[in-house]
Amino acid sequence: MDIATARARLEAMLTDLDRSIAILKGEHPERDNSPADAGALLSDSDRVEAALxxxxxxxxxxxxxxxxxxxxxxxxxxxxxxxxxxxxxxxxPDAARCLACQTKHDKSHR
Known part of the structure; x- marks a missing residue:
């Protein structure tokens, strides 16, 4: 992949991620003290936090x-x-390691 193509793809990925992060932060559910909604909100909040x-x-x-x-x-x-x-x-495009080194890296960071 040539440098110009790599740069364009990475910059587009960064823009998309920034947009998605901003949307998720805006949709982060507020916690309510209502016992009926507490479980659902906790679950939604956990999913949003994990996605973020x-x-x-x-x-x-x-x-x-x-x-x-x-x-x-x-x-x-x-x-x-x-x-x-x-x-x-x-x-x-964001790969930092060859597949063999990535596999070793993933195993050592579990």
Whole structure:
């Protein structure tokens, strides 16, 4: 993937994530003291918090990929230094590691 295409995709992802995060923050349910609504609101609130956390993590990964792109290290595995395969970057433009290193990373962070 060429640098211009990668930059455009990453910037579009960042814009979409920012928009989604803003929407979720605006829809965060207020907690009510009503016993009848407490369980439903807690459940909704938990789902919104989990979605926000996931989106914010993804946003950090996309911003880090843009930083790597600006530094000239985009597409270089953070684990082994090898080139991240083109197909992986096509599927996940924010990928920081080759598949083998990502698998090791995921296992060590469980």
């Amino acid at each position: 956390e996931s989106m914010q993590d993804h946003r950090r990964a996309v911003a880090a990929a843009l930083d790597r792109l600006n530094a000239g290290t985009y597409g270089q595995c953070l684990g082994c230094g090898a080139t991240v395969p083109e197909g992986r970057l096509e599927a996940r």
